[in-house]
Amino acid sequence: MSHTPRSVIEFSDVTLRHGNLTRLETLSFSAGQGEVLALLGHNGAGKTTTMHLILGLLSPDSGSVEVLGGAPDSRHAASLRQRLGYLPENVSFYEALTGLEVLDYFARLKRADRRQVPTLLEKVGLGHAARRRVKTYSKGMRQRLGLAQALLGEPSLVLLDEPTTGLDPAATRDFYTTLDELRGRGGTVVLSSHILPGIEPYIDRALVLGGGQRLALGSMATLRHEAALPVMIRVRGRLTGDGWQALTQKPEHALLAQDASGAELAVPEYAKLDTLRKLAVMHDVTDIAVEPPTLEHLYQHFSRGAHP
Numbered sequence: 661m662s663h664t665p666r667s668v669i670e671f672s673d674v675t676l677r678h679g680n681l682t683r684l685e686t687l688s689f690s691a692g693q694g695e696v697l698a699l700l701g702h703n704g705a706g707k708t709t710t711m712h713l714i715l716g717l718l719s720p721d722s723g724s725v726e727v728l729g730g731a732p733d734s735r736h737a738a739s740l741r742q743r744l745g746y747l748p749e750n751v752s753f754y755e756a757l758t759g760l761e762v763l764d765y766f767a768r769l770k771r772a773d774r775r776q777v778p779t780l781l782e783k784v785g786l787g788h789a790a791r792r793r794v795k796t797y798s799k800g801m802r803q804r805l806g807l808a809q810a811l812l813g814e815p816s817l818v819l820l821d822e823p824t825t826g827l828d829p830a831a832t833r834d835f836y837t838t839l840d841e842l843r844g845r846g847g848t849v850v851l852s853s854h855i856l857p858g859i860e861p862y863i864d865r866a867l868v869l870g871g872g873q874r875l876a877l878g879s880m881a882t883l884r885h886e887a888a889l890p891v892m893i894r895v896r897g898r899l900t901g902d903g904w905q906a907l908t909q910k911p912e913h914a915l916l917a918q919d920a921s922g923a924e925l926a927v928p929e930y931a932k933l934d935t936l937r938k939l940a941v942m943h944d945v946t947d948i949a950v951e952p953p954t955l956e957h958l959y960q961h962f963s964r965g966a967h968p
């Protein structure tokens with residue numbers, strides 16, 4: 661029997677203005693239990709505003725926001741705070757405290773079990789630096805401490821604003837592995853990111869915002885289907901035969917580059933298999949690689965022309 665995940669976040673036609681400025685306009689989306697949703701958008705697109713509405717720090721002018729079964733700007737806020745973790749965009753801590761002391765302080769604030777503090781520091785790779793003062797931490801170490809803070813109390817929902825800023829590639833991978841664990845135990849994650857390469861395997865859906873509006877929402881498969889961008893086919897070999905000439909002259913094929921070692925063809929999805937079949941039997945073809953549009957391509961496609 662198929663199981664529909666419970667909705668953890670529900671935005672219905674949310675509009676928020678500030679004077680003449682529209683920060684969000686009729687934004688609707690939901691996020692389910694155990695889902696990782698990425699918020700993507702240029703500077704000023706409305707990502708942080710969306711997070712602040714989820715946190716109850718802002719209230720919509722019209723429309724409604726529901727988080728874990730209630731409005732976050734209502735009396736529901738107190739119980740919500742216990743079940744929610746948040747890593748703000750610019751994280752800062754008391755410099756004179758050690759990592760252990762900082763996290764212990766936040767555990768007390770959040771009324772979370774303080775015994776989990778050393779384990780969390782280990783989990784984010786700060787075990788060795790737990791007793792060092794935060795002022796000696798690098799940017800990446802501060803970011804890891806911020807993540808540990810957001811994970812205190814096993815939250816049902818975690819909001820992460822630009823979480824991988826300042827992290828090196830290994831730390832970014834560790835970070836996403838931690839998110840996978842969270843998702844594995846049914847936690848919901850909403851993260852905003854400018855750093856697109858590499859995040860595809862870890863997110864379930866992406867919400868592309870522009871000028872406070874929803875420009876696209878869906879899984880990679882849905883976004884690829886909607887964008888209908890061509891697939892890139894890289895062919896290796898000395899491509900001179902009649903078959904190759906005929907293929908590149910097809911109106912739906914775009915020959916992007918060609919030299920003595922090979923060529924790049926952009927082909928619509930519907931023509932992909934037919935093209936591959938033809939390439940596979942050509943004697944001058946020695947290798948074929950197929951690259952579907954990446955999240956970065958899709959993001960560029962959907963946010964083209966969007967104003968902040």
Ligand SMILES: Nc1ncnc2c1ncn2[C@@H]1O[C@H](COP(=O)(O)OP(=O)(O)OP(=O)(O)O)[C@@H](O)[C@H]1O
Nearest residue numbers: 678682683701702703704705706707708709710968
């Ligand atoms: N405190 C504020 N008062 C008034 N307007 C604001 C405030 N904060 C943000 N805005 C405006 O709201 C809109 C959305 O901003 P928001 O910070 O949500 O964007 P963002 O997508 O998070 O951008 P960034 O990638 O730069 O963090 C922008 O037009 C911005 O100028």
